[in-house]
Amino acid sequence: MPSAPLPACAPEAQNPGTATGDSALLVPDPAQWISTTTGRIAPDTYTWLQAVHWVRDSQAHTPARTHGPRFGSTTIRIAELLAQLTPCRPGVDYLVRILQVSERTVQYHLSILRESGLLTYTVKGTRIRQAAARASEFVRTIPAKFDETIGLRTATSQTFIRTVVGVVSYESRLTLAQLGKKAARTVRRTKRRGTRKAGINSSAKSSRCTPMGAGAVTSSPVAPTNNPSEGDLGNGKDQQDPPGKRTRRKLNAVGRRHQLALELVRQVPWLSGSPVARIAWAVRHLADAGWTAHEVIAVLAQRSPARRVHRPVGFLTARLVGAELLYDTSAKRSAIVAWWRDSPQAAKERHAEWQGTWQAPRSTAVQRLFRDAWTRATRREPLVALDEEPTSDEHREARTTAWRQYLTGRPELVTSALALAGRDQTEQIYGRDLVERVLRLRTTSSHLRAGIA
Incomplete structure (x- = not known):
């Protein structure tokens, strides 16, 4: 039986220096998307922070560039903020305002996290002329090199691409325990930051780049509020310290x-x-x-x-x-x-809305897309009928794709199937669990949208 691989935090690997050879971790640009990644989706932020600290301690990441910063404390600070965002849509301006660093520094460290396989693109940000810029949306992933080096056994999963089913050796358990302590300290430090006294910086930290305007920490809930003492309530006055006054700069x-x-x-x-x-x-x-x-x-x-x-x-x-x-x-x-x-x-x-005459777009690429869409809409081609009894491989591939898109906030496959084929046939294709999740999401709140068929 072959011996288990040496964990990253074993005594022999405490100071690995620059990673070379098989230990190098560098994910190329084409593999930084959820559809092409070789890693697996992190089931929670605690597990993801374990992988982040492993890359930091082992120095497994080998940057593609010869200049700029390396995987260090600033990368850990950015990872702490990314662990609080749901969905993970970190605007560069938001990270610059919270971390008090330059825009170029934030871009460098986001690139480092992508090259390490810890962040995977779902939607890449765009800058459209005469429109608001869209931030990139990521999925927190764990690289395959982490599983191989630590010694984790994984199996195929429809939800997380792969899931952990076992640990190879006792040394691997010790390594995971050490990384778990660092991840727990990171979670506790993030929780303490949310309980600070209200002020200019704390008000900025409370914002989250999510569609609803506020994010949710999936790994640690908000700390409970302590009840005031009964002696402080006798005078009927508010004993809370007033928040810091914000002096608004006068405009010229x-x-x-x-x-x-x-x-x-x-x-x-x-x-x-x-x-x-x-x-x-x-x-x-x-x-x-x-x-x-x-x-x-x-x-x-x-x-x-x-x-x-x-x-x-x-x-x-x-x-x-x-x-x-x-x-x-x-x-x-x-x-x-x-x-x-x-x-x-x-x-x-x-x-009344502005009823102006419609003007054709100036861009030739947009005009070509509009002509193609108009041609397809007016052609009225018949819908392609689904196979009555698809094979097991097709079932597995369709459900895996639908689960991945649902986890990234895009359940259009299920919603379109519900509109075209009905609930019974949709459950046969994608499974009852996923269909019920999508229907529950659509009826939870008016602020949440699960896609339009």
């Missing part, structure tokens, strides 16, 4: 112009998507005179907009010519705002 003239322009872009439909800097230039005279967004909208509401606006900034400039001279006092501006709020025509325009 340029800042007031951009603030007014941003409010107009958000509230005026036909200005949506316009550059804020150009809008700020168009309303510079009004901002310097102390105008508010409601006053500007009231002036624009005196005349209904054109059916089609080719140049929103130029159209806005023409509508506001001489407005600061005509309404030169706050009383005049208050009167025009009162008229705007009480006018039935203005109320109708406020509640």
Whole structure:
């Protein structure tokens, strides 16, 4: 019987130095996706932090670049934050604000986690012109090198790609225990950070980059609140220390112009998507005179907009010519705002969506995609019928794919099958457990969406 592999934290491997040969851990870019990864999905954040500390202690990761930082304490700090996010959608700005490091440093360490096989892409972030940038979404994974080095026996799993079924040797159990202590300290340290006194930094740490605006820690619940003593309640006064005062920085003239322009872009439909800097230039005279967004909208509401606006900034400039001279006092501006709020025509325009003429996209690639989608929609091809009795291999592959997409927040396969084939046939294909989970998710809350068929 072959001897068990040497654990990473054994005495002979305490100072491995730079990993070379078979011990090197470097996941190439094509294998950093959930569909191509060789690792397995971490069942919880505690197990994932064990793998993170193993890579740190053994120095198994070999970076692809010759410059930049290495796997160290900053990488551990980023991993602590990623362990709190559900789903794991870490915006770079969020990590920069919490860690107080540069944007380039965050990008370096996220790349290190991907190359180590600890993070796997689900959706890669994009930067679309005239639209909000989307953060990349990851799945916390455990590299196969960790299982091989520690000595873990794994088997195929429909939920986690692979699951642990046993440990090879006693030394492997000791190594896992040592890594478990470090992971537990990380979880406890993260919990203590959430119980600090409210302030500027703590308010920023409470935010989570999730669709609901707040994340959930899957490995450690929120610490319970201690009850106050009965003696402190006699005077009826609040004995809690007041939170730190946030001093808001006063805006200069340029800042007031951009603030007014941003409010107009958000509230005026036909200005949506316009550059804020150009809008700020168009309303510079009004901002310097102390105008508010409601006053500007009231002036624009005196005349209904054109059916089609080719140049929103130029159209806005023409509508506001001489407005600061005509309404030169706050009383005049208050009167025009009162008229705007009480006018039935203005109320109708406020509640009606902007009915502008549809404009074709300028990008040739988007135009080609639109033409292809329109051709497929108008062709009305018949739906492909499912096989009545698929083979066991097809069953296993379909269920594994559906489970992976459900764990990453995209159960469109199940929802589309429910709409096309019904619940009975969907349960035969994907299993009753997965179908019930998707149906329960769709009816849990209006803030959660499980996909649209």
